[in-house]
Amino acid sequence: MGCSFSGLNALYDAVNGGGDVWINENRFRIVRQLGEGGFAFVFLVKEIVADASSAASGGGLAKKVKDPAHLSADGTYAMKKVLIQNKEQLELVREEIRVSSLFNHPNLLPLLDHAIISVKDGQEGAWKHEAFLLFPVHLDGTLLDNFTLMKAKKETFSTTDVLHIFRQLCDGLKHMHSLEPPYAHNDVKPGNVLLTRRKGQPPLAILMDFGSARPSRKQIRSRQEALQLQEWTSEHCSAPFRAPELWDCPSHADIDERTDIWSLGCTLYAIMYGVSPFEYALGESGGSLQLAIVNAQIKWPNTGPKASYPEALHQFVTWMLQPQAAVRPRIDDIIIHVDKLIAKFTK
Ligand SMILES: Nc1ncnc2c1ncn2[C@@H]1O[C@H](COP(=O)(O)OP(=O)(O)OP(=O)(O)O)[C@@H](O)[C@H]1O
Secondary structure, X not given: OHHHHHHHHXXXXXXXXXXOEEEOOEEEEEEEEEEEOOOEEEEEEEEEOOOHHHHHOOOOHHHHOXXXXXXXXXXXXXXXXXXXXXXXHHHHHHHHHHHHOOXXXXXXXXXXXXXXXXXXXOOOOOEEEEEEEEEOOOOOOXXXXXXXXXXXXXXXXXXXXXXXXXXXXXXXXXXXXXXXOOEEOXXXXXXXXXXXXXXXXXXXXXXXXXXXXXXXOEEEOOHHHHHHHHHHHHHHOOHHHOOHHHHOOOOOEEEOOHHHHHHHHHHHHHHHHOOOHHHXXXXXXXXXXXXXHHOOOOOOOOOHHHHHOOHHHHHHHHHHOOOOHHHOOOHHXXXXXXXXXXXXHOO
């Protein structure tokens, strides 16, 4: 951790000392920390341009970013600093950057710019890497951040908002699943969905974090391949949202992007009730998450405002949580169904 924190301090020292962070030829001032993940810190930053006319004429980041819709009116962005401790982590960040550049969709968070730099760990220390990734900022945070705030206020999303948030996630995933070759996100969950609340409209939902996204189709033909897949997913796919075939993979199996449909079903449940159905099923008493998932053991909250969602939404979740991947619906089936529900429940 010595390296990580010295890196972080260097960043803060730069701020306190009036310095800025450069990502390639563009300069950013750190405003505050927005959040942190396993090996990353996310900061709110503001682009510093040499003079206002340069920004107006398309200088700075404007020159770099292909779609002007991704530029912010006030120059603020989210900057993720990834702490890289070894070669494997460096490869993972490079892969995240490569994969992110494949997508272009309003419900998938675009990577605007990136830089991987070498830093010295202390005066005598070895050279290490740090990655800086620049994204549009969504100040209302993730769905998970929203649940925490809403829980304190005893609020829930309306049925209409649930369906519209979910519909946008489906749109983003459809883009990934329709690429050639198709990609799976592999970590669809409320912590990877950014929300922006809008007056008089359902919230905008954007899927992020493509660090685990990979070509989705895999032919497993031996015990060793099955174990390798299980090991990879145990590191990259969050357990409460992980499909049964990734927990207990047969030695002969055709894996496809329907692993994401399982996670999407868990996420729809979580948009309503704040947790994955399998965390809810285990409750306070605990037990094996893997067993609950493999047996698709779903429980519905049935007291207070939690009972207020229509039964049709519960059936929809159950349809996605089909333990046999070969008969689980695909993203196009899900979109047809959610549109029917939107027509039914939105006046
Ligand atoms: N574009 C953004 N706009 C606003 N807040 C953001 C943005 N990106 C990330 N955050 C905040 O930073 C937190 C950590 O970001 P992120 O989940 O990308 O890190 P991570 O290292 O990938 O996390 P994990 O280890 O959970 O995968 C998020 O939970 C969110 O609160």
